[in-house]
Amino acid sequence: MAGMIKPISNVYDQLRRLPGLGSKTALRLAYHVIDMDTADVERLAATLIAAKQQIHLCSRCFNFTDKDLCEVCADSQRDQGLICVVEEPQDVLAMERTRGYKGVYHVLHGVLSPLDGVGPHDLKIKELLQRLQQGGVREVIRATNSDVEGEATATYLLQLLEPLHVIVSRIAHGLPVGGDLEYADEVTLAKALENRRRLSE
DSSP: OTTOOHHHHHHHHHHHTSTTOOHHHHHHHHHHHHHSOHHHHHHHHHHHHHHHHHOEEOTTTOOEESSSSOHHHHOTTSEEEEEEEESSHHHHHHHHTTSOOOEEEEEOSSOOBGGGTBOGGGTTHHHHHHHHHTSOOOEEEEOOOSSHHHHHHHHHHHHHHGGGTSEEEEOOOSOOTTOOGGGOOHHHHHHHHHTOOOSOO
Protein backbone atom coordinates (compact mmCIF):
# COMPACT_ATOMS: atom_id res chain seq x y z
CA MET A 1 0.00 0.00 0.00
CA ALA A 2 1.33 3.44 -0.97
CA GLY A 3 2.86 5.43 1.89
CA MET A 4 3.29 2.39 4.13
CA ILE A 5 6.73 1.19 5.16
CA LYS A 6 7.61 -2.39 4.22
CA PRO A 7 7.42 -4.04 7.69
CA ILE A 8 3.92 -2.68 8.35
CA SER A 9 2.89 -3.55 4.79
CA ASN A 10 3.97 -7.16 5.42
CA VAL A 11 1.82 -7.36 8.57
CA TYR A 12 -1.09 -5.76 6.71
CA ASP A 13 -0.80 -8.21 3.81
CA GLN A 14 -0.87 -11.20 6.15
CA LEU A 15 -3.87 -9.89 8.07
CA ARG A 16 -5.79 -9.27 4.86
CA ARG A 17 -5.54 -12.98 4.09
CA LEU A 18 -7.77 -13.73 7.09
CA PRO A 19 -11.45 -14.27 6.18
CA GLY A 20 -13.83 -11.50 7.17
CA LEU A 21 -11.16 -8.82 7.49
CA GLY A 22 -11.54 -5.91 5.12
CA SER A 23 -8.80 -3.47 4.16
CA LYS A 24 -9.61 -0.91 6.84
CA THR A 25 -9.82 -3.47 9.64
CA ALA A 26 -6.59 -5.14 8.53
CA LEU A 27 -4.84 -1.78 8.42
CA ARG A 28 -6.11 -0.83 11.88
CA LEU A 29 -4.98 -4.17 13.33
CA ALA A 30 -1.59 -3.92 11.64
CA TYR A 31 -0.90 -0.56 13.26
CA HIS A 32 -2.27 -1.84 16.58
CA VAL A 33 0.09 -4.84 16.54
CA ILE A 34 3.08 -2.61 15.76
CA ASP A 35 2.06 -0.33 18.62
CA MET A 36 1.89 -3.22 21.11
CA ASP A 37 4.67 -3.96 23.59
CA THR A 38 7.25 -6.39 22.22
CA ALA A 39 6.46 -8.89 24.99
CA ASP A 40 2.75 -8.86 24.06
CA VAL A 41 3.54 -9.41 20.38
CA GLU A 42 5.86 -12.30 21.24
CA ARG A 43 3.18 -13.80 23.51
CA LEU A 44 0.58 -13.50 20.71
CA ALA A 45 2.92 -15.09 18.17
CA ALA A 46 3.84 -17.92 20.56
CA THR A 47 0.16 -18.59 21.33
CA LEU A 48 -0.70 -18.83 17.63
CA ILE A 49 2.21 -21.18 16.91
CA ALA A 50 1.39 -23.38 19.92
CA ALA A 51 -2.27 -23.63 18.91
CA LYS A 52 -1.29 -24.58 15.36
CA GLN A 53 1.07 -27.28 16.62
CA GLN A 54 -1.24 -28.73 19.29
CA ILE A 55 -4.60 -28.74 17.54
CA HIS A 56 -5.58 -31.52 15.14
CA LEU A 57 -8.76 -33.23 13.98
CA CYS A 58 -10.81 -35.54 16.17
CA SER A 59 -10.32 -39.09 14.90
CA ARG A 60 -14.08 -39.68 14.93
CA CYS A 61 -15.96 -36.49 14.03
CA PHE A 62 -13.14 -34.29 12.64
CA ASN A 63 -13.81 -31.37 14.96
CA PHE A 64 -10.76 -29.54 16.29
CA THR A 65 -9.22 -31.07 19.42
CA ASP A 66 -5.93 -31.39 21.24
CA LYS A 67 -6.60 -35.04 22.10
CA ASP A 68 -7.48 -38.14 20.05
CA LEU A 69 -11.21 -37.58 20.58
CA CYS A 70 -12.88 -34.20 21.04
CA GLU A 71 -14.81 -33.47 24.24
CA VAL A 72 -18.16 -34.29 22.63
CA CYS A 73 -17.12 -37.65 21.19
CA ALA A 74 -15.42 -38.61 24.45
CA ASP A 75 -18.52 -37.77 26.53
CA SER A 76 -20.31 -41.02 27.43
CA GLN A 77 -23.48 -39.04 28.17
CA ARG A 78 -23.87 -37.92 24.54
CA ASP A 79 -26.24 -39.81 22.23
CA GLN A 80 -23.90 -41.58 19.80
CA GLY A 81 -26.87 -42.66 17.67
CA LEU A 82 -27.66 -39.07 16.67
CA ILE A 83 -25.18 -37.33 14.36
CA CYS A 84 -25.42 -33.66 13.39
CA VAL A 85 -23.48 -32.93 10.18
CA VAL A 86 -22.04 -29.40 10.04
CA GLU A 87 -19.80 -27.53 7.62
CA GLU A 88 -17.03 -26.23 9.88
CA PRO A 89 -15.70 -26.67 13.45
CA GLN A 90 -17.10 -23.28 14.48
CA ASP A 91 -20.59 -24.62 13.65
CA VAL A 92 -20.17 -27.13 16.49
CA LEU A 93 -19.72 -24.22 18.90
CA ALA A 94 -22.86 -22.57 17.54
CA MET A 95 -24.90 -25.75 18.08
CA GLU A 96 -23.45 -26.29 21.55
CA ARG A 97 -24.52 -22.79 22.59
CA THR A 98 -28.15 -23.89 22.26
CA ARG A 99 -27.58 -26.35 25.13
CA GLY A 100 -30.40 -28.39 23.63
CA TYR A 101 -28.56 -30.83 21.41
CA LYS A 102 -27.39 -34.03 23.09
CA GLY A 103 -26.04 -35.98 20.13
CA VAL A 104 -22.62 -35.96 18.46
CA TYR A 105 -21.27 -34.25 15.34
CA HIS A 106 -19.56 -34.83 12.03
CA VAL A 107 -17.61 -31.93 10.53
CA LEU A 108 -17.35 -31.87 6.73
CA HIS A 109 -14.74 -29.09 6.57
CA GLY A 110 -16.46 -27.31 3.74
CA VAL A 111 -19.33 -27.61 1.28
CA LEU A 112 -19.71 -28.77 -2.29
CA SER A 113 -18.73 -25.93 -4.60
CA PRO A 114 -17.96 -26.96 -8.20
CA LEU A 115 -17.09 -23.38 -9.16
CA ASP A 116 -14.34 -23.42 -6.52
CA GLY A 117 -13.23 -26.92 -7.43
CA VAL A 118 -14.58 -28.47 -4.20
CA GLY A 119 -16.08 -31.91 -4.76
CA PRO A 120 -17.21 -34.79 -2.50
CA HIS A 121 -13.67 -36.15 -2.18
CA ASP A 122 -12.51 -32.83 -0.69
CA LEU A 123 -14.95 -33.16 2.22
CA LYS A 124 -15.23 -35.66 5.09
CA ILE A 125 -18.15 -37.43 3.42
CA LYS A 126 -16.47 -40.82 2.98
CA GLU A 127 -15.65 -40.77 6.68
CA LEU A 128 -19.30 -40.08 7.53
CA LEU A 129 -20.40 -43.11 5.51
CA GLN A 130 -17.81 -45.22 7.30
CA ARG A 131 -19.22 -44.14 10.67
CA LEU A 132 -22.71 -45.16 9.59
CA GLN A 133 -21.51 -48.53 8.30
CA GLN A 134 -20.22 -49.31 11.80
CA GLY A 135 -23.85 -49.35 12.97
CA GLY A 136 -25.62 -47.80 15.94
CA VAL A 137 -26.63 -44.56 14.21
CA ARG A 138 -30.38 -44.02 13.89
CA GLU A 139 -30.56 -40.41 12.66
CA VAL A 140 -28.39 -37.94 10.75
CA ILE A 141 -29.27 -34.24 10.97
CA ARG A 142 -28.05 -32.17 8.02
CA ALA A 143 -27.13 -28.79 9.51
CA THR A 144 -25.42 -27.13 6.58
CA ASN A 145 -26.15 -23.48 5.82
CA SER A 146 -29.14 -22.46 3.71
CA ASP A 147 -27.07 -20.88 0.92
CA VAL A 148 -26.70 -22.49 -2.52
CA GLU A 149 -23.63 -24.55 -1.57
CA GLY A 150 -25.11 -25.64 1.75
CA GLU A 151 -28.36 -26.76 0.14
CA ALA A 152 -26.47 -28.63 -2.59
CA THR A 153 -24.39 -30.40 0.04
CA ALA A 154 -27.49 -31.30 2.08
CA THR A 155 -29.19 -32.71 -1.03
CA TYR A 156 -26.12 -34.74 -1.96
CA LEU A 157 -25.95 -36.18 1.57
CA LEU A 158 -29.63 -37.11 1.40
CA GLN A 159 -29.02 -39.11 -1.77
CA LEU A 160 -26.13 -40.96 -0.14
CA LEU A 161 -27.79 -41.59 3.21
CA GLU A 162 -31.32 -42.65 2.23
CA PRO A 163 -30.28 -46.19 1.17
CA LEU A 164 -28.54 -46.74 4.53
CA HIS A 165 -31.80 -47.12 6.47
CA VAL A 166 -31.24 -44.24 8.86
CA ILE A 167 -33.51 -41.26 9.50
CA VAL A 168 -32.20 -38.27 7.53
CA SER A 169 -33.45 -34.88 8.71
CA ARG A 170 -32.67 -31.22 8.00
CA ILE A 171 -32.55 -28.31 10.43
CA ALA A 172 -35.33 -25.81 9.81
CA HIS A 173 -34.59 -22.47 8.16
CA GLY A 174 -36.84 -19.44 8.18
CA LEU A 175 -37.70 -16.33 10.14
CA PRO A 176 -35.51 -15.57 13.17
CA VAL A 177 -37.14 -15.14 16.57
CA GLY A 178 -38.39 -11.56 16.75
CA GLY A 179 -38.06 -11.07 12.99
CA ASP A 180 -40.60 -9.01 11.03
CA LEU A 181 -42.25 -10.32 7.88
CA GLU A 182 -41.92 -6.88 6.36
CA TYR A 183 -38.12 -7.10 6.30
CA ALA A 184 -37.75 -10.77 5.35
CA ASP A 185 -36.52 -11.63 1.85
CA GLU A 186 -38.41 -13.97 -0.45
CA VAL A 187 -36.12 -16.96 0.10
CA THR A 188 -36.37 -16.69 3.89
CA LEU A 189 -40.17 -16.44 3.72
CA ALA A 190 -40.34 -19.42 1.38
CA LYS A 191 -38.22 -21.47 3.80
CA ALA A 192 -40.37 -20.37 6.74
CA LEU A 193 -43.51 -21.58 4.93
CA GLU A 194 -41.84 -24.81 3.85
CA ASN A 195 -40.74 -25.59 7.41
CA ARG A 196 -44.01 -24.64 9.10
CA ARG A 197 -45.36 -27.06 11.71
CA ARG A 198 -48.82 -27.90 12.96
CA LEU A 199 -49.71 -26.65 16.44
CA SER A 200 -53.06 -28.44 16.78
CA GLU A 201 -54.79 -31.45 15.26
